[in-house]
Amino acid sequence: MGHPSSWVIQLLSVSQNKGIICWFIWKTYSGLIWGSLTGIPTAENTIWQIKLYTQNWVLSMSNMKLRTIDKILYEERLIPEGYHLAQRILKPIRWIKPKNGLKLNIDAAFIPGRASGGAILRNERGKMLRAISFPVAADSSLEAEWKALIQ
Known part of the structure; x- marks a missing residue:
């Protein structure tokens, strides 16, 4: 997997992930300022949270086929081994409407x-x-x- 900082650099190369990273840094900073965090968060913990959020985002893309150019998603094990992006659609568990009532x-x-x-x-x-x-x-x-x- 490599050093966390190298993962962040790779992740920044994917444009939509810049917002996720900035948001998590801001969220961590705000938590420290306003006291909603206990203890001092480490960079590794923040990066782990970013990876977990990104993984959940990937799994939420149920109606979209992910392209194989998203190589970092495999390399960082954000997509389970055995998934072939060109062949499968990842489906999350979601709310289902009632049939009646x-x-x-x-x-x-x-x-x-x-x-x-x-x-x-x-x-x-x-x-x-x-x-x-x-x-x-x-x-x-x-x-x-x-x-x-x-x-």
Whole structure:
């Protein structure tokens, strides 16, 4: 895989990735300034987060065939081994509309000392009908999920 700095240099050669890298650097800086990060993040950790985000972005390209010119995606193992870009389309797991009626999705987020829940109601066309977010008193992510569900 090489040194992290060489990976960033290669990644910068792909134009759309410049924005991702800048955004993560800004996000890390803001986290330090506003105290949402615990500890001092390392360059390696920030680069790892960029790689993970990029991998998720690649997997979200379900309707687009990725070209073999995106060699760095293979070299940095952002695409699983065995995938042949010219032959396969990567498909993410995504929200599916109900056949008839309504669908309610509920989720929660948790960080130590703070948790919140949310819900969204959609119809069979995928149109949002209602959405809500609310605080949840929880000591773990599992507890936050459970309390969001029953609330």
